[in-house]
Amino acid sequence: MPASPSGVPPSGRKPDGSQRPPLQRRRHSHVHDRHRSLGRERAHLAASRAALRAMREDVEALDIRDVTANWVNAAVLQRQIEDRVKALADLAHTPLFFGRLDYLPTTQEGGRFYIGRRHVHDAHGDPMVVDWRAPVSQPFYRASRRDPQDVRLRRRFGYTGGDLTAYEDEHLTDPAEAETTSRLLQQEIERPRVGPMRDIVATIQPEQDEIVRSGLSGTVCVQGGPGTGKTAVGLHRVAYLLYAHRERLARTGTLVIGPNRSFLRYIEQVLPALGELEVRQATVDDLVAAHVEVRGSDDATAAVVKGDARMAEVLRRAVRSHVTLPTEPVVVVRGSRRWRIPAYEVEEIVTELLARDMRYGAARDALPQRIAHAVLVRMEAAGEAPDDRVQDQVARNAAVKAAVKAIWPPVDPAKLVLRLLSDAEFLAEHADGVLDEDEQKAILWTKPPRSVKSAKWSPADAVLVDEAADLVARTHSLGHVVLDEAQDLSPMQYRAVGRRCSTGSATVLGDLAQGTTPWATRSWAEALRHLGKPDALVEELTAGFRVPRDVIAYASRLLPHIAPGLAEVRSVRENPGSLEVREVDQERRDAEVVAACAEFLDREGSIGLIAADPRLPALEEALREAGVPHLSPGEETTPDVRLTLVPASLAKGLEYDYVVLDEPAAVVAAEPDDRTGLRRLYVALTRAVSGLKVLHATPLPEELAQ
Numbered sequence: 211m212p213a214s215p216s217g218v219p220p221s222g223r224k225p226d227g228s229q230r231p232p233l234q235r236r237r238h239s240h241v242h243d244r245h246r247s248l249g250r251e252r253a254h255l256a257a258s259r260a261a262l263r264a265m266r267e268d269v270e271a272l273d274i275r276d277v278t279a280n281w282v283n284a285a286v287l288q289r290q291i292e293d294r295v296k297a298l299a300d301l302a303h304t305p306l307f308f309g310r311l312d313y314l315p316t317t318q319e320g321g322r323f324y325i326g327r328r329h330v331h332d333a334h335g336d337p338m339v340v341d342w343r344a345p346v347s348q349p350f351y352r353a354s355r356r357d358p359q360d361v362r363l364r365r366r367f368g369y370t371g372g373d374l375t376a377y378e379d380e381h382l383t384d385p386a387e388a389e390t391t392s393r394l395l396q397q398e399i400e401r402p403r404v405g406p407m408r409d410i411v412a413t414i415q416p417e418q419d420e421i422v423r424s425g426l427s428g429t430v431c432v433q434g435g436p437g438t439g440k441t442a443v444g445l446h447r448v449a450y451l452l453y454a455h456r457e458r459l460a461r462t463g464t465l466v467i468g469p470n471r472s473f474l475r476y477i478e479q480v481l482p483a484l485g486e487l488e489v490r491q492a493t494v495d496d497l498v499a500a501h502v503e504v505r506g507s508d509d510a511t512a513a514v515v516k517g518d519a520r521m522a523e524v525l526r527r528a529v530r531s532h533v534t535l536p537t538e539p540v541v542v543v544r545g546s547r548r549w550r551i552p553a554y555e556v557e558e559i560v561t562e563l564l565a566r567d568m569r570y571g572a573a574r575d576a577l578p579q580r581i582a583h584a585v586l587v588r589m590e591a592a593g594e595a596p597d598d599r600v601q602d603q604v605a606r607n608a609a610v611k612a613a614v615k616a617i618w619p620p621v622d623p624a625k626l627v628l629r630l631l632s633d634a635e636f637l638a639e640h641a642d643g644v645l646d647e648d649e650q651k652a653i654l655w656t657k658p659p660r661s662v663k664s665a666k667w668s669p670a671d672a673v674l675v676d677e678a679a680d681l682v683a684r685t686h687s688l689g690h691v692v693l694d695e696a697q698d699l700s701p702m703q704y705r706a707v708g709r710r711c712s713t714g715s716a717t718v719l720g721d722l723a724q725g726t727t728p729w730a731t732r733s734w735a736e737a738l739r740h741l742g743k744p745d746a747l748v749e750e751l752t753a754g755f756r757v758p759r760d761v762i763a764y765a766s767r768l769l770p771h772i773a774p775g776l777a778e779v780r781s782v783r784e785n786p787g788s789l790e791v792r793e794v795d796q797e798r799r800d801a802e803v804v805a806a807c808a809e810f811l812d813r814e815g816s817i818g819l820i821a822a823d824p825r826l827p828a829l830e831e832a833l834r835e836a837g838v839p840h841l842s843p844g845e846e847t848t849p850d851v852r853l854t855l856v857p858a859s860l861a862k863g864l865e866y867d868y869v870v871l872d873e874p875a876a877v878v879a880a881e882p883d884d885r886t887g888l889r890r891l892y893v894a895l896t897r898a899v900s901g902l903k904v905l906h907a908t909p910l911p912e913e914l915a916q
Contacts, residue, residue: 296487324339348423438752448489469694563580673706724889765895816868818861822857
């Protein structure tokens with residue numbers, strides 16, 4: 211019997227020539243069709259990779275010698291070419307496309323589109339892969355049988371490494387096909403987490419996609435419990451905005467703000483994997499570090515007062531107190547003429563500038579021009595015809611400059627804050643009716659430093675200096691800012707971030723239940739008001755895709771005590787056996803913890819050992835004695851070292867396939883109060899993607915044990 215071109219015998223016959231039973235014929239035909247389809251998709255993948263390689267080679271071959279006017283233009287263009295080459299890199303283990311849409315032939319879109327991380331076209335300019343952010347790709351995330359959006363077929367692809375190995379189809383317009391959960395989608399969500407955070411571009415859910423594609427002009431606040439994907443949504447929103455508003459954001463800039471450097475190292479590969487290389491990442495401490503060097507710290511009481519929004523009014527008063535109303539006239543000599551501006555008129559100018567509530571520095575710059583204008587009015591009344599050049603000359607006159615220096619002296623923001631925190635009388639004068647005596651006493655330095663450089667500034671102090679600097683001169687605003695783990699910011703920190711997007715928009719991400727600072731916000735309305743975005747749209751993500759159902763249900767026992775009224779996350783992942791709570795012997799506690807880690811190391815994926823900060827030295831020693839290598843948060847896992855020892859204070863935002871949580875009661879006790887401690891525990895309990903072991907020698911916190 212002759213074979214088909216693929217080497218498979220014709221459907222309906224056995225290799226010996228006898229007829230197959232009808233059901234067996236249909237099964238064989240179905241397998242044969244899938245094999246051929248998979249072959250065609252692999253061929254398209256190979257052709258797409260070749261096309262991407264050709265696109266990159268075309269850019270590398272560009273000759274800019276004849277199109278640049280000078281070396282500056284050449285350097286700028288060369289940098290743009292280098293960035294374009296990087297963006298066109300073909301990452302061997304990252305699928306070039308992950309989906310396919312076949313539109314109905316009667317629609318405007320009509321045709322077939324492969325959906326991937328970046329656009330790829332052939333030599334004729336026809337698309338081989340369409341960027342996931344393009345409008346034509348949107349139905350891949352949002353189309354359903356109820357609303358197919360003109361899509362006849364949606365195909366998802368499965369990969370092993372960089373090789374296409376499987377696919378699944380949904381016929382959205384076929385009423386006979388039953389709706390099922392995508393097995394490939396579930397596998398991608400549950401894929402082991404080794405290394406830094408990866409993008410979720412292949413698994414974005416409809417409610418997430420709505421947030422990702424919301425417009426640039428408005429600020430969006432996303433409340434999301436553990437595992438709802440809020441961080442990924444924020445990062446993909448940046449990537450989408452850069453695609454949809456490339457030119458504008460290239461001018462104004464974008465910024466991602468995270469809670470600490472470990473978190474930023476964990477997420478730093480997401481945007482480059484999506485082809486976006488120019489997004490800056492920073493912490494709030496990084497933003498305000500330009501003014502003073504942070505070398506000290508505050509106790510909780512002082513930090514809460516310094517972070518209170520009322521400090522902005524104290525600083526405003528202190529800055530404006532430097533203005534002194536004039537008592538002497540300003541006399542300008544030009545040639546043989548003397549022009550006299552009486553004190554009362556200069557006072558009127560100063561009072562008007564104060565009433566306009568301008569930045570201190572801007573008003574100071576305006577004052578000599580206003581005095582010069584008063585001189586020009588007198589010159590014109592005397593029959594002269596001065597122009598703008600004369601006004602500028604008068605504004606630079608020695609008498610005018612001396613008057614401005616006496617009336618409106620320059621202010622150094624750091625020196626101002628130094629005086630406020632060192633001089634009880636100066637603080638009392640400007641905090642009168644704003645801070646009570648105890649609050650003033652809490653923020654005063656017991657031993658005032660001699661200078662700005664010798665002062666041991668705390669992170670909260672640096673934010674105050676940043677506020678004072680903005681009162682003097684406007685802070686540069688970016689086009690878009692993403693603020694992650696926002697629930698932990700103080701009102702003054704919100705103001706510092708808000709200054710960086712005062713003329714732009716923001717994406718605010720957080721979970722009120724995970725607020726672990728004494729100043730953590732109690733409501734998004736309050737936080738957004740301090741940010742300067744009171745009209746922001748607040749969205750809530752309640753579907754969990756990361757934390758197993760048993761684990762999130764266990765952690766949610768704490769919600770009534772840490773965030774009453776907040777919706778519990780509904781996990782879509784049923785993972786029986788994912789939770790174990792075990793009481794261990796006090797004397798063998800450390801050995802039991804190491805053994806639990808060893809059990810997880812027998813499985814594929816990353817492991818996090820989370821413990822209260824004071825417990826870390828003992829656990830480090832136990833791991834060392836057992837010969838178990840481990841990493842610190844932010845360090846990338848390798849096939850040989852997959853265990854990370856995580857202080858509970860740095861666990862927020864991180865995730866691991868398996869987590870061993872040591873002594874929940876110790877996690878709570880390490881915080882300044884029970885509410886903050888229980889929130890820290892809630893964070894630690896929700897870092898696991900596949901399994902959680904809770905080990906305790908001391909009794910569990912009552913709120914968790916009930």
